[in-house]
Structure formats: C-alpha cells, structure tokens
Amino acid sequence: MIINQAAAAVVPRLPRRIVGLVARRYISGETLESALDVTRQLSERRISTTLDVLGEHVADLGGAQAIVELYRRVLDELSAASLDSNISVKPTHLGLALDPEACFRNIRALVQHAAERDIFVRIDMEDSSTTTATLDIYRRLRETHDNVGVVLQSYMRRSEADARALSEIGARVRVCKGIYREPAEIAYQDGAEINRNFLRVVEHLLGRGCHVAIATHDAALVQGSYRILEKLGSGSYEFQMLLGVTEKLRDSIVAAGHPMRIYVPFGEEWYDYSVRRLRENPKIAGHVLKALLRFP
Numbered sequence: 457m458i459i460n461q462a463a464a465a466v467v468p469r470l471p472r473r474i475v476g477l478v479a480r481r482y483i484s485g486e487t488l489e490s491a492l493d494v495t496r497q498l499s500e501r502r503i504s505t506t507l508d509v510l511g512e513h514v515a516d517l518g519g520a521q522a523i524v525e526l527y528r529r530v531l532d533e534l535s536a537a538s539l540d541s542n543i544s545v546k547p548t549h550l551g552l553a554l555d556p557e558a559c560f561r562n563i564r565a566l567v568q569h570a571a572e573r574d575i576f577v578r579i580d581m582e583d584s585s586t587t588t589a590t591l592d593i594y595r596r597l598r599e600t601h602d603n604v605g606v607v608l609q610s611y612m613r614r615s616e617a618d619a620r621a622l623s624e625i626g627a628r629v630r631v632c633k634g635i636y637r638e639p640a641e642i643a644y645q646d647g648a649e650i651n652r653n654f655l656r657v658v659e660h661l662l663g664r665g666c667h668v669a670i671a672t673h674d675a676a677l678v679q680g681s682y683r684i685l686e687k688l689g690s691g692s693y694e695f696q697m698l699l700g701v702t703e704k705l706r707d708s709i710v711a712a713g714h715p716m717r718i719y720v721p722f723g724e725e726w727y728d729y730s731v732r733r734l735r736e737n738p739k740i741a742g743h744v745l746k747a748l749l750r751f752p
C-alpha cells in the first residue's frame with residue numbers, strides 16, 4: 457500500500473518513455489486508426505465505444521478549429537466503417553475558455569455533422585468553472601438537436617438540481633463521480649456522500665425517462681444501479697467505463713446482459729491523461745515502480 461502511494465506520487469517524474477509503456481493500457485494510441493482498431497476489437501465482445509481526442513484548453517481559436525476538423529474526420533470514418541461508436545468532446549478543447557460563443561459554434565458544427573451521419577455527441581464535463589457555461593451550451597443545442605448529451609458529476613452539490621432541470625428537457629445524461637479537485641462549498645468530499653448523490657441523480661433521471669449513461673468502475677455503484685433498474689422495471693441506459701480499467705467488472709456487466717460503452721481516448725496528447733490514470737490507480741503505479749527497480 458505504502459509503495460503504491462509513493463509510486464503514485466512519483467509518477468509525474470517518470471520518464472515519458474516509461475509512462476508510455478503503461479499508457480498503452482489506457483489509450484488506444486496516437487492515431488484515429490488505433491481507436492478504430494480498439495472499437496472493432498471491443499465490438500466482438502458486444503461493447504461499443506465513445507472516441508475522445510486527447511487534450512483540453514487550446515491556446516487559440518485556430519487550435520480549436522483544428523480539433524473540430526479532426527473530430528469531423530473521426531465522424532466520417534465511424535460512419536464509413538459503420539461502427540457502433542460516438543464521440544466525446546471537451547468544451548475547453550473547442551475554445552470555451554477563449555470565446556464561449558465560438559465554442560458553441562464549434563460544438564454545434566460537430567453535432568450537426570454527427571446528426572447527418574446518425575451519430576451521437578457527448579459533451580464531457582470539466583472543472584466547476586465551466587459547469588454553467590457547458591450546461592448553457594447543451595440547452596441551446598437541444599433546441600435543434602437530439603443527438604447530443606451532457607455529463608453531471610455526483611460530487612457537485614448542484615447536480616441534483618441540474619438533473620431536475622435537465623430531465624425537463626429530456627436530456628441524455630452521463631452520470632459520473634467527477635474527476636477534478638473542487639472546494640467543499642460546492643462539492644461533496646466524502647465518498648459515501650458522493651455515491652449517495654450518484655444514485656439519487658441516476659434514479660431521478662431514469663425515473664423521468666431520460667437516457668442515462670452510468671459511468672463508473674465502482675462495484676457498489678454498479679450494484680446500486682442494478683437495484684434502481686430493477687425497482688423501476690424499465691429504463692433507457694448504458695454502463696460506461698474507461699479503456700483499460702476494471703475489465704473484470706466490465707465483463708460481468710456485459711455478461712449480465714447490460715449495454716456497455718468504453719471511453720477510448722487517442723491522440724498525441726496522451727502524456728497528461730496517462731499520468732492522471734496512473735495517479736488514480738496506485739496499484740498500477742506500484743507495479744511500474746517495482747518493474748523499474750527490477751530493471752534499472
């Protein structure tokens with residue numbers, strides 16, 4: 457345990473090459489082709505995917521435009537290959553911090569491009585400075601498009617109220633715990649409280665007929681969601697997990713007959729994402745450290 461925690465702290469200082477070796481587990485690769493390959497492999501196991509171009513916070517709007525073009529290519533390729541896959545986009549990757557209106561136009565262009573190919577677009581949720589702007593963009597897009605969804609984080613105190621408002625417009629919502637560090641005034645810090653809120657939000661949305669993506673690797677939340685689904689008797693939902701994480705639990709959910717979608721990140725900006733994955737999973741970081749000590 458101690459070695460694992462120490463390893464997690466050391467991860468950001470590991471050479472890029474070493475992080476790259478372990479990163480293979482969490483990202484499909486640098487290219488779109490690698491993400492399509494993983495999608496094909498997972499589809500053989502009856503698992504669908506959502507493709508994510510790695511990165512966030514572009515330096516200028518030209519950078520955001522380049523990301524739009526890359527996602528257009530992703531949509532074209534998914535459509536040409538008839539794969540059961542969609543895309544996830546991050547607002548700051550598409551210019552939110554620079555110009556919210558330009559970000560709206562960028563996401564709308566992608567949602568429109570996707571609609572023409574019958575593909576769904578999920579808008580990821582980033583840190584709390586972006587929550588209101590992201591939900592505003594989502595509401596505006598919903599006025600014209602059905603093929604778009606958003607994310608609520610159960611650590612956010614506001615999420616229950618946001619779920620109520622979103623259920624009024626028949627939103628498609630991914631529910632996750634939330635990955636950023638947020639202050640106690642706006643976010644629950646206690647794991648049990650975050651889990652209770654997760655299940656409250658899931659139950660509210662399912663009960664109002666919304667499509668819910670239950671995004672977790674936490675076995676207790678999977679069991680809690682099973683209980684909600686059983687109680688409600690019906691519901692539009694899928695489970696979601698990140699590539700390379702808790703594959704046994706993933707397979708057990710699929711074996712029980714539930715729809716499963718895997719988040720498949722790819723792209724050149726793999727380093728920061730991989731370091732985050734390793735820091736969140738001290739056990740794997742521990743394996744890396746032990747391997748390094750054995751093979752100096």
Ligand SMILES: Cc1cc2nc3c(=O)[nH]c(=O)nc-3n(C[C@H](O)[C@H](O)[C@H](O)COP(=O)(O)OP(=O)(O)OC[C@H]3O[C@@H](n4cnc5c(N)ncnc54)[C@H](O)[C@@H]3O)c2cc1C
Nearest residue numbers: 580581607632633634635671672673674696697698719737
């Ligand atoms: C499909 C998907 C989309 C997501 N989208 C967003 C988003 O838009 N915004 C956002 O803020 N967060 C997002 N997240 C991240 C999420 O908020 C959590 O930070 C993350 O899923 C960990 O929470 P958990 O529910 O899996 O429970 P935890 O209790 O954190 O995890 C349960 C177990 O799973 C394993 N595990 C969990 N996460 C990882 C990991 N990353 N690497 C290695 N092992 C891990 C660990 O063994 C852990 O013990 C997403 C997660 C998923 C699965």
